[in-house]
Amino acid sequence: MTIEKVVEDTAVELLRITATEYPKEYVKELEKLMKETRGEVGKSQMVSILEDVALARKESWPMCQDTGLVAFMVKLGDEFPLRSGLKEVLVNATRRATKEIPLRPNAVDMLKGNTNDNVCDPHVPILYVELVPGKNLELTAMPKGGGSSNVAAHRMLKPGLGMKGVKNFVIEALAAAGSLGCPPYFVGVGVGASEDYCMVLAKKALLKPFKVRNTDPKIATIEEELLTKVNELGIGAMGLGEGPTALDLHIEMAARHPASLPVGIVISCWALRHVKATIGADGKVRIDKSA
Amino acid sequence: MEYHLKTPVPEAEVRKLRVGDVIYVTGTVITARDEAHLKSLELHEAGKRPPVDFKGVAVFHCGPIMRKAGKGWETVAAGPTTSDRMEIFQDKFIEAFRPAVIIGKGGMGDRTSKACQQYGCVYGAFTGGAALLAVKGIKGVRDVFWLEELGMPECLWVYDVDDFGPMIITIDAHGGNLTADVKKLVTARRDRIMAEMK
Numbered sequence: 318m319t320i321e322k323v324v325e326d327t328a329v330e331l332l333r334i335t336a337t338e339y340p341k342e343y344v345k346e347l348e349k350l351m352k353e354t355r356g357e358v359g360k361s362q363m364v365s366i367l368e369d370v371a372l373a374r375k376e377s378w379p380m381c382q383d384t385g386l387v388a389f390m391v392k393l394g395d396e397f398p399l400r401s402g403l404k405e406v407l408v409n410a411t412r413r414a415t416k417e418i419p420l421r422p423n424a425v426d427m428l429k430g431n432t433n434d435n436v437c438d439p440h441v442p443i444l445y446v447e448l449v450p451g452k453n454l455e456l457t458a459m460p461k462g463g464g465s466s467n468v469a470a471h472r473m474l475k476p477g478l479g480m481k482g483v484k485n486f487v488i489e490a491l492a493a494a495g496s497l498g499c500p501p502y503f504v505g506v507g508v509g510a511s512e513d514y515c516m517v518l519a520k521k522a523l524l525k526p527f528k529v530r531n532t533d534p535k536i537a538t539i540e541e542e543l544l545t546k547v548n549e550l551g552i553g554a555m556g557l558g559e560g561p562t563a564l565d566l567h568i569e570m571a572a573r574h575p576a577s578l579p580v581g582i583v584i585s586c587w588a589l590r591h592v593k594a595t596i597g598a599d600g601k602v603r604i605d606k607s608a
Numbered sequence: 609m610e611y612h613l614k615t616p617v618p619e620a621e622v623r624k625l626r627v628g629d630v631i632y633v634t635g636t637v638i639t640a641r642d643e644a645h646l647k648s649l650e651l652h653e654a655g656k657r658p659p660v661d662f663k664g665v666a667v668f669h670c671g672p673i674m675r676k677a678g679k680g681w682e683t684v685a686a687g688p689t690t691s692d693r694m695e696i697f698q699d700k701f702i703e704a705f706r707p708a709v710i711i712g713k714g715g716m717g718d719r720t721s722k723a724c725q726q727y728g729c730v731y732g733a734f735t736g737g738a739a740l741l742a743v744k745g746i747k748g749v750r751d752v753f754w755l756e757e758l759g760m761p762e763c764l765w766v767y768d769v770d771d772f773g774p775m776i777i778t779i780d781a782h783g784g785n786l787t788a789d790v791k792k793l794v795t796a797r798r799d800r801i802m803a804e805m806k
Contacts, residue, residue, distance in 0.1 A: 365735035372740040381737040382673050382685035421673045431759040464690045485802045492798035496714045499736035558790035588737045
């Protein structure tokens with residue numbers, strides 16, 4: 318088998334797993350929170366979610382009809398045999414996955430309408446490419462639904478507002494998201510870098526391991542504090558005022574320009590979907606389904 | 609209270625429902641999102657009728673994944689979409705077509721709530737993302753309209769349903785709006801949290 322074929326098959330499989338297999342860690346967490354929720358309305362939402370994800374796993378069908386705008390995070394090793402050809406392979410995989418899983422056609426050309434195959438040259442599927450040493454290709458599929466993407470927030474704060482300003486913006490953004498993006502949420506916060514890159518940092522923050530806090534103890538403390546305060550908002554499951562508002566929150570920080578304090582907030586619905594494969598130069602594939 | 613409604617749902621039955629009630633629907637559910645609402649209203653304003661009768665049925669804010677199966681269609685996944693996008697014309701839609709139930713997620717605002725009071729309609733919140741739970745209640749695809757023009761997520765899918773649900777009533781025909789109530793509480797808590805932030 319050619320390396321192109323291995324990568325294409327793997328990418329299709331990643332998209333299938335993201336659409337149909339809800340990470341077990343999240344299932345456990347929702348089961349726990351369901352038991353803790355007082356109020357039948359809130360509890361019933363988690364009962365429905367758990368029934369839905371069990372059906373999805375059993376039938377291998379998408380847990381949500383919004384299978385997202387397709388995106389891949391790529392870490393391309395220096396010695397991995399496939400280079401610029403990777404884009405075409407991932408485009409082909411997206412087309413195949415759309416038919417085979419199937420995924421909902423979600424790529425809409427502003428002038429021509431829905432492309433019907435989730436591909437629209439040159440930007441969709443979205444690729445985030447990082448060059449790394451070594452022989453491996455690390456590929457993460459991260460399709461994201463429209464509902465929770467619509468409640469993302471971005472602001473260029475005055476640097477004088479400092480971390481307190483950042484924290485308040487997170488609270489403000491989550492309160493504004495309210496019921497709209499299918500809570501309980503996962504929250505990614507990007508602080509610093511440039512006006513555009515803080516959003517990428519926020520999105521990448523969503524991929525950090527579930528409930529593992531930042532390696533910097535100061536940032537870890539802020540993550541804990543914000544997660545607690547976001548839950549104090551009491552939006553609740555599906556915005557019905559009962560049950561959890563957020564399941565996890567991660568912060569990714571970068572240096573900023575002295576005059577700027579960019580903050581990006583990317584919010585995911587309860588159905589945070591991502592899965593990673595590591596493909597060796599020899600074509601060996603290892604899939605990591607952990608949350 | 610739990611109610612099992614059959615379409616067409618008489619107005620008197622709709623008016624019995626209260627915020628917090630759980631409903632299941634048997635009969636007809638028709639999907640309609642942004643584009644289908646717009647197109648239906650454009651036809652109505654031009655004195656024409658859309659290809660389906662929404663009276664007394666459930667309108668579902670949903671863009672499903674569908675797959676051809678023989679001569680017909682199979683529903684792969686059909687959870688609700690964010691209803692808030694339809695707030696800009698839902699009141700006009702209710703006035704023009706008189707559906708009994710609007711199904712969606714995330715709740716709706718004052719305009720929809722007022723139209724629900726005036727014309728006898730309710731909003732039922734289906735759990736967002738629970739697309740396969742929705743499929744369980746769908747017994748068949750009776751019709752599809754505007755597929756070519758609007759595409760799979762935006763067109764009108766007419767489903768035969770059996771005990772489709774559960775939905776929680778968050779807007780009743782008496783001015784009750786659970787989502788709006790929660791929003792007020794969240795706003796007050798937001799202000800307190802921000803004031804106390806260190």
